[in-house]
Amino acid sequence: MSTVPTLEQLHAIGARQQPSYPDAVAVDSAVTRLRTMPPLVFAGECDDLKSKMAAVSRGEAFLLQGGDCAETFDGVTADNVRNKLRVLLQMAVVLTYAGSVPVVKLGRLAGQYAKPRSSDLETRDGMTLPAYRGDIVNGFDFTEESRLPNPQRLLDAYNASAATLNLVRAFVTGGYADLRQVHTWNTDFVRTSVAGQRYELLAAEIDKAMSFMTAIGADPDALRRVDFHSSHEALLLEYEHAMTRIDSRTELPYNVSGHFVWIGERTRQLDGAHVEYFRHIRNPIGVKLGPAATADDALALAARLNPRNEPGRLTFITRFGAGRIRDGLPGLVEKVTAEGVEAAWVCDPMHGNTFESSTGYKTRRFDDVVEEVQGFFDVHRSLGTWPGGILVEMTGDDVTECIGGGEEIDEAGLAHRYESVVDPRLNRVQSLELAFLVAEMLRKA
Ligand code: PEP
Ligand code: CO
Numbered sequence: 001m002s003t004v005p006t007l008e009q010l011h012a013i014g015a016r017q018q019p020s021y022p023d024a025v026a027v028d029s030a031v032t033r034l035r036t037m038p039p040l041v042f043a044g045e046c047d048d049l050k051s052k053m054a055a056v057s058r059g060e061a062f063l064l065q066g067g068d069c070a071e072t073f074d075g076v077t078a079d080n081v082r083n084k085l086r087v088l089l090q091m092a093v094v095l096t097y098a099g100s101v102p103v104v105k106l107g108r109l110a111g112q113y114a115k116p117r118s119s120d121l122e123t124r125d126g127m128t129l130p131a132y133r134g135d136i137v138n139g140f141d142f143t144e145e146s147r148l149p150n151p152q153r154l155l156d157a158y159n160a161s162a163a164t165l166n167l168v169r170a171f172v173t174g175g176y177a178d179l180r181q182v183h184t185w186n187t188d189f190v191r192t193s194v195a196g197q198r199y200e201l202l203a204a205e206i207d208k209a210m211s212f213m214t215a216i217g218a219d220p221d222a223l224r225r226v227d228f229h230s231s232h233e234a235l236l237l238e239y240e241h242a243m244t245r246i247d248s249r250t251e252l253p254y255n256v257s258g259h260f261v262w263i264g265e266r267t268r269q270l271d272g273a274h275v276e277y278f279r280h281i282r283n284p285i286g287v288k289l290g291p292a293a294t295a296d297d298a299l300a301l302a303a304r305l306n307p308r309n310e311p312g313r314l315t316f317i318t319r320f321g322a323g324r325i326r327d328g329l330p331g332l333v334e335k336v337t338a339e340g341v342e343a344a345w346v347c348d349p350m351h352g353n354t355f356e357s358s359t360g361y362k363t364r365r366f367d368d369v370v371e372e373v374q375g376f377f378d379v380h381r382s383l384g385t386w387p388g389g390i391l392v393e394m395t396g397d398d399v400t401e402c403i404g405g406g407e408e409i410d411e412a413g414l415a416h417r418y419e420s421v422v423d424p425r426l427n428r429v430q431s432l433e434l435a436f437l438v439a440e441m442l443r444k445a
Contacts, residue, residue, distance in 0.1 A: 004253045004280040007031070007241045015237055015273035017116040017266055019130070019137045019149035027238060030151040034242035037158055039256030040110065040165055041230065043247035043282070049229045049259045050284040052104045054312030056388045057344040062101045062442065063315075063389025064092050065231060065260075065346065066431070067108030069423035070115050073135045076160045081167050082176075083396025084109065086185045087428050089177055089226070090199060091435035093185075097202055099442030104227075108391070110165040111232035111258045113157045114239070115422050116266040122147075132421065135160075136236055140421045154239050161257065165230055172228045179223040182206050189398060194406050195432040231286075234261035237273060244281060252282045262286030262317060265351070270300050278305055286315040288348065291324045295335035302341045315344040317391055318376070321352025322368040325375035333385055344388040347376035354423060357403070361414040363424045366404035370437055377441040387445055390438060394426040405430040 011018075021027045055061040066088055068075070085107070092103045113136035122131045122142070129147040132140050136157035139146030171177060182203040190196035210223065234240040234255060243257035255261050261281075265288040267274040278285055287301055298316060306314040316336070320328045325347075333345060349372035353364045373390060380387040400409050400416045401424035409416075418424075426434060 010273040013273040021149045027151040030154045031242045043254040046259050046283045050312040053284045059386035063104045065106040065391040066394045069393045071112045087396040094435040098439035106229050110161040110230040114236040177226040193429045229259035231260035233264050255281045260284050265290045286317045288317045291320045295332050298336050309342045311342045317346045317348050319348035319351040322371040329379045346389040348391040349373045350393045357411045364402045394431040399427045
């Protein structure tokens with residue numbers, strides 16, 4: 001096993017989507033400090049998730065991956081983290097119970113702070129400043145000071161991730177995720193929606209099943225806690241490299257800032273710095289594949305990133321767009337499968353369906369999201385392969401960022417509560433609705 005390249009070697013390859021820091025000495029000192037910080041996750045936990053992802057690739061489990069497009073430091077509050085976790089738990093229950101399949105739960109959180117951008121600069125009213133690249137790099141406020149990349153934010157991102165993950169761990173092991181709490185996750189405003197009412201009925205059925213189990217003396221620990229893991233796009237090399245450690249047990253390198261990390265659509269070049277970095281770490285990893293990806297691209301990525309063809313190591317996350325998935329996906333899946341490549345297939349129904357509303361908001365249609373997931377299921381069903389999961393941008397709050405859904409948010413309604421700093425997220429009711437629709441697709445898969 002070769003050793004992880006140095007940060008300098010990675011930069012020499014010409015890494016894409018990196019900020020231009022004005023002060024190299026300050027970057028060095030932040031990176032040096034970060035290298036001394038404790039791991040956020042353990043290598044053994046990453047291995048556990050890898051074996052769960054192997055079950056996904058065998059068609060024995062379904063991945064639910066969800067969270068913000070971009071987390072923010074301001075968003076690290078108990079309410080925000082709990083609300084997000086709560087809707088993810090609700091979605092997982094719906095998929096497990098109504099879809100009758102084990103669900104692997106993966107938060108897009110506790111590290112999702114770096115964003116790729118289509119342009120390095122942003123101009124507003126004649127003023128041009130560096131684009132916002134996520135809270136780990138610079139501030140969202142459109143001022144010179146805020147937009148200047150600041151390496152202190154590397155440490156702030158570590159601390160924000162640690163606080164988030166600590167709370168998530170406490171929630172999932174400390175009783176909040178106990179299945180006997182299924183009703184309490186359904187708070188008032190959700191209960192009044194159609195999806196919330198449907199959830200209430202399902203929760204009552206689960207209660208009945210649990211009473212039965214208690215009556216016969218079965219009291220499995222599995223009801224009381226859930227396995228929950230963290231993930232983010234490993235984009236900013238300073239952070240990811242500094243959080244890469246050699247596991248003392250196996251002497252292999254792991255990225256210890258999250259259990260699962262992925263390479264984005266914009267940084268997946270075969271000879272690029274991100275692929276070179278990812279090649280060396282042992283975490284379960286994902287690669288986004290957009291409509292321009294060919295089967296040969298996917299095969300070459302698999303050969304580079306998973307040369308031993310280890311099950312659970314590699315997940316392809318496709319993001320074609322509702323109008324393109326039915327034509328684009330079959331060729332990819334067919335050839336990759338025919339070559340015997342071990343990979344889980346996950347659908348990101350968000351990033352191929354973004355557009356600007358007439359009112360000037362970056363948005364997505366709920367119907368397009370559903371249509372892409374349906375296309376994903378149909379393609380896999382026709383090929384006899386397994387639709388392994390979904391990656392969704394969602395929040396636990398009642399925001400108005402995506403159009404449609406049962407509450408019928410329209411273009412004018414987006415202004416009501418639009419809070420995302422990058423991409424639009426499904427709100428709580430839309431997330432729950434999607435879970436019910438996907439559960440139906442799973443029943444037929
Ligand atoms: C994302 O997941 O937020 C993202 C930037 O996606 P992609 O790399 O697929 O464009
Ligand atoms: Co996004």
